Amino acid sequence: MSKKIKTIGVLTSGGDAPGMNAAIRAVVRKAIGNGVNVKGIKRGYQGLLAEEIVDMEAHSVSDIIQRGGTLLGTARCKEFTTEEGQKKGADICRKHGIDGVVVIGGDGSYRGAQALSKQGINTIGIPGTIDLDIACTDYTIGFDTAVNTAMEAIDKVRDTSSSHERCSIIEVMGRNAGYIALWCGIANGAEDILLPEKYDFNEQQIINNIITNRKKGKTHHLIINAEGIGHSTSMARRIEAATGIETRATILGYMQRGGSPTCKDRYYASIMGAYAADILCEGKTNRVVGVKNGEFVDFDIDEALAMQKDISEYEYQVSSVLSGKTV
Numbered sequence: 151m152s153k154k155i156k157t158i159g160v161l162t163s164g165g166d167a168p169g170m171n172a173a174i175r176a177v178v179r180k181a182i183g184n185g186v187n188v189k190g191i192k193r194g195y196q197g198l199l200a201e202e203i204v205d206m207e208a209h210s211v212s213d214i215i216q217r218g219g220t221l222l223g224t225a226r227c228k229e230f231t232t233e234e235g236q237k238k239g240a241d242i243c244r245k246h247g248i249d250g251v252v253v254i255g256g257d258g259s260y261r262g263a264q265a266l267s268k269q270g271i272n273t274i275g276i277p278g279t280i281d282l283d284i285a286c287t288d289y290t291i292g293f294d295t296a297v298n299t300a301m302e303a304i305d306k307v308r309d310t311s312s313s314h315e316r317c318s319i320i321e322v323m324g325r326n327a328g329y330i331a332l333w334c335g336i337a338n339g340a341e342d343i344l345l346p347e348k349y350d351f352n353e354q355q356i357i358n359n360i361i362t363n364r365k366k367g368k369t370h371h372l373i374i375n376a377e378g379i380g381h382s383t384s385m386a387r388r389i390e391a392a393t394g395i396e397t398r399a400t401i402l403g404y405m406q407r408g409g410s411p412t413c414k415d416r417y418y419a420s421i422m423g424a425y426a427a428d429i430l431c432e433g434k435t436n437r438v439v440g441v442k443n444g445e446f447v448d449f450d451i452d453e454a455l456a457m458q459k460d461i462s463e464y465e466y467q468v469s470s471v472l473s474g475k476t477v
């Protein structure tokens with residue numbers, strides 16, 4: 151029989167993502183609705199170790215659902231990757247009467263939650279990352295806002311690229327995962343899409359593609375490059391030298407992590423936040439919530455972290471065919 155949960159904490163950790171505020175709001179209000187007290191832990195695990203802990207009421211999360219970023223702040227904390235740091239974190243939770251913690255973040259943050267659970271503090275993870283790279287869930291909070299922000303920016307670059315008959319390399323976020331690049335590449339009708347999972351570094355093939363398209367009369371050439379491949383500026387210089395076509399690089403950067411969340415992000419964050427609060431209040435621990443085949447579900451963190459997720463070969467092939475490539 152699990153102990154009765156009286157007080158829970160909530161924190162955001164790792165890279166921020168639009169929709170994290172909606173998730174915090176849902177955790178706070180659902181837990182309070184369940185008769186459980188809530189404390190906000192500021193700046194992720196770093197704030198936990200520094201005891202930056204505040205009481206949260208239903209009104210503490212008013213007027214945040216529409217805001218990007220995270221009300222609680224976020225951080226990366228090296229100390230928490232050590233067993234000593236994890237023990238200290240669990241002791242601080244006990245000192246503040248916190249029986250369980252909802253952790254909103256990516257895979258790294260889940261490992262922290264797993265460690266805290268081993269130290270006797272119940273934990274539930276919520277997938278919050280713009281990268282869509284968490285295997286146990288079909289959706290991660292922030293992805294929809296990020297791809298829409300990037301897509302709109304890329305449309306604008308495309309306009310000027312066509313006017314000047316230039317080639318454009320646009321770098322989108324995704325250090326290890328190419329989902330943002332793939333989705334924008336397809337949605338923006340890019341001629342080439344470079345993903346960390348797929349790119350073979352055959353720049354000559356890109357150069358040949360640009361020359362072939364120019365001969366066919368295309369006035370622009372959009373290359374969507376993922377952050378994990380990077381080097382967009384030097385790539386642009388080499389492509390211009392090889393093709394004789396003016397080539398410019400645009401790095402979209404952190405604008406993709408900010409901004410008001412889309413309806414989809416607010417909705418998923420709200421349901422996942424409420425779900426996480428419910429199972430934590432029930433006394434569950436070491437679990438993560440997610441969405442699979444349209445259903446909200448939860449998994450054991452150990453199992454979730456062992457799952458693999460890959461870019462769909464079919465979707466990647468489609469992107470190539472739709473770009474007009476014959477090979």
Ligand code: ADP
Nearest residue numbers: 164165226227230231255256257258259261262
């Ligand atoms: P994300 O959660 O977005 O994947 P990170 O990988 O940067 O981001 O992880 C966020 C934080 O989670 C780290 O700064 C660290 O405090 C904690 N964390 C990451 N890996 C571990 C681990 N193996 N054990 C304990 N805590 C971890």
Ligand code: F6P
Nearest residue numbers: 165166279280281323324325326
């Ligand atoms: O939030 C995910 C992400 O944007 C990744 O695409 C990228 O690798 C990482 O965060 C960069 O974050 P930071 O520069 O804050 O470490």
